[in-house]
Amino acid sequence: MRSGYIAVIGRANAGKSTLINVLVGEKVSIVSPKPQTTRDRILGVLTEDDYQLVFVDTPGIYKARNALTDMMMKTTEQSAKEVDFILYVLDGHDGVKDEEFEVIEKYKALGIPMAVAYTKIDIMPKENIPLDMAKFSDSGIDLDIFPVSARKGKNIRALKEFLIKQMPEGEMLFSEDVVSDKGERFMISEIMREKILLKFDKEIPHGIAIVINTFERNANGVYEINLDIVCERANHKAILIGKQGRAIKEVSSFARQDMEKFLGAKVFLTTYVKVKEDWRDRPNLIKQYGYEDLKE
Numbered sequence: 613m614r615s616g617y618i619a620v621i622g623r624a625n626a627g628k629s630t631l632i633n634v635l636v637g638e639k640v641s642i643v644s645p646k647p648q649t650t651r652d653r654i655l656g657v658l659t660e661d662d663y664q665l666v667f668v669d670t671p672g673i674y675k676a677r678n679a680l681t682d683m684m685m686k687t688t689e690q691s692a693k694e695v696d697f698i699l700y701v702l703d704g705h706d707g708v709k710d711e712e713f714e715v716i717e718k719y720k721a722l723g724i725p726m727a728v729a730y731t732k733i734d735i736m737p738k739e740n741i742p743l744d745m746a747k748f749s750d751s752g753i754d755l756d757i758f759p760v761s762a763r764k765g766k767n768i769r770a771l772k773e774f775l776i777k778q779m780p781e782g783e784m785l786f787s788e789d790v791v792s793d794k795g796e797r798f799m800i801s802e803i804m805r806e807k808i809l810l811k812f813d814k815e816i817p818h819g820i821a822i823v824i825n826t827f828e829r830n831a832n833g834v835y836e837i838n839l840d841i842v843c844e845r846a847n848h849k850a851i852l853i854g855k856q857g858r859a860i861k862e863v864s865s866f867a868r869q870d871m872e873k874f875l876g877a878k879v880f881l882t883t884y885v886k887v888k889e890d891w892r893d894r895p896n897l898i899k900q901y902g903y904e905d906l907k908e
């Protein structure tokens with residue numbers, strides 16, 4: 613069979629996680645319109661009789677600004693070096709900028725086979741596609757480019773078939789029932805974070821960490837989940853809770869519904885908002901909240 617690792621790299625918000633979810637056919641990585649949605653390296657696994665594709669979702673490319681984004685950037689760079697293939701995701705809707713070519717060149721220099729997914733073609737004028745393709749050939753970067761829409765499922769099949777052909781012959785890397793390397797607890801905290809990303813603006817969602825205190829299934833089959841939403845400032849806490857607790861009630865309710873879908877069972881969710889000043893600049897807290905440098 614053909615099997616291998618494919619690092620999915622690109623700028624924040626390019627559409628990497630959405631593309632992986634649609635390629636894998638299941639949600640393995642949360643998605644939002646805000647940068648810094650993905651913080652960890654997440655593996656999404658697609659297995660069929662004659663191939664296994666292991667997508668490596670990455671936090672994206674950032675200009676480091678605090679200890680957390682610094683670590684996220686390192687995670688991206690480290691992930692790119694350990695794979696059989698690099699899929700560079702480019703937001704077509706945003707347009708191809710010259711600085712993007714520099715980034716692509718940098719990854720190309722790693723010497724790992726690479727291609728480009730030019731995504732979000734569903735929300736851009738069609739005539740821009742050939743113009744951007746011309747920009748690519750002018751730049752002298754010689755890579756296969758796949759215009760796709762993850763949201764509309766356009767050209768995804770062609771991209772998948774291409775990727776399968778790029779994989780080396782080898783063994784299965786994960787057993788066939790595995791879709792992600794992350795467990796249920798991780799996904800539960802990510803679902804909570806996703807709802808906060810969707811509801812709140814600016815620095816609030818970026819300064820959130822989720823700590824799961826209880827994750828248990830009771831005798832009636834109901835999951836009892838108790839978690840802390842850690843934020844960076846007292847005024848963030850007030851906004852997160854909202855007037856008469858309305859904001860926190862609303863996000864918790866959306867999160868609970870998604871958790872129930874994910875777990876396939878009823879969920880009893882309790883959430884608390886806590887403050888840890890500037891945790892994103894404190895490596896020991898970053899670690900405590902589950903974010904770690906990739907060592908190997």
Ligand SMILES: Nc1nc2c(ncn2[C@@H]2O[C@H](COP(=O)(O)OP(=O)(O)O)[C@@H](O)[C@H]2O)c(=O)[nH]1
Pocket residue numbers: 622623624625626627628629630631642643644645646647648649650672731732733734735760761762763764
């Ligand atoms: N219209 C459209 N939006 C997309 C597509 N792919 C991703 N998005 C949106 O772009 C935003 C960022 O997506 P995400 O996958 O989180 O990007 P990432 O930061 O690169 O992982 C989200 O609001 C997505 O819904 C696409 O193919 N079409």
Ligand SMILES: [Mg+2]
Pocket residue numbers: 628629630641642643649650669670671
């Ligand atoms: Mg992402």
